[in-house]
Amino acid sequence: MGRSRACDVRFPDDEHLSRRAGSLLVLNDCVLIRNDSRHKPLVIRPPAGEDRVVEPGAATTSLPFTVFSIVFAGHGGSTVTVRVDARSVTPPSGHRPGEAATRAPETVTSPIALTRAQRNVISALCEPLLVRAGPQAVPATYAQIGRRLGRRPQYIRNVVKSLRESLAGHGVPGLTMDDEDAAHDDFRWALARWAVRSAVVSAEDLHDLPPGPDTGDDHGR
Structure with missing residues (x-):
């Protein structure tokens, strides 16, 4: 993928785009995305959730996504988006050979009990990450959660x-007592990433939230 005539996926004639920006390699159970640019990152954008940045010269697999987009930044804020459907090579979640043997150890090793109020707040906090993609996939602000x-x-x-404070003793990154950012008041990103990645909340939990307005596009605190 890139501006070069030799590329299978050829980009527009925009000098801000690399001649060889990236490549895709089909593996046995996923797709490998490689950033072939020398200076410019690329972004993997899932249907919902945070963007994944791949730095120049780096590579990553498409897992756990079966359908995703690769976004390349052009001149003046323009973008080129390549949409990839890897469903034919990606087994359903939970059916990958050897997954149990290679799975990383759990970050939290003891059960965490959440009150109803805490679960509602953490679900509303993570709502944009569970239903939106790209720049819109950011934790809700305190004001947005309050309105929700x-x-x-x-x-x-x-x-x-x-x-x-409840999670401080569980080793959650960004929430421990000795973390460098512990003195700060905004723990939304650390809390939301932990909740989504550890499946404490999922899109199904959003049905338990009380009816309310959308979280909106104001991402300030």
Whole structure:
């Protein structure tokens, strides 16, 4: 993929795009995405959730995504998007040979009990990450969570603070007592990433939230 005439997927004549920007290699059970550019990163964008940045010269597999997009930045904020459907080579989740033997150890090793209020707040916090993609896939702000749950932002802050204190002893990155960012007041990213990646919340949990307005596009605190 790139501007070069030799590329199978040829990009527009935009000098900000690399002549050889990236390549795809079909493996036995997934697709390998390689950044062939010398200076420019590329972004893997799943149907919902955070973008995954692949630095120049680096590579990553498509797992766990079966359908995704690869986004390349052009001049003046323009982008080139290559959509990839890897369903024919990616086994269904939970059916990959050897998965149990190669799975990373759990970050949290003891059960964590959440109150109903905490679960509602953490579900609303993660809602944009579970239903949106690209720049919109960011944790909800305290104000957005408050509007979603019909609560004041300070109440949301207090619940998030209590969650952080409860999780401090469980080794969750960004939430431990000795973490460099522990003095800061905004733990939304660390909390949301942990909740989504450890499956504490999923898209199904959003059905348990009370009816409310959308979280909106205001991503300020």
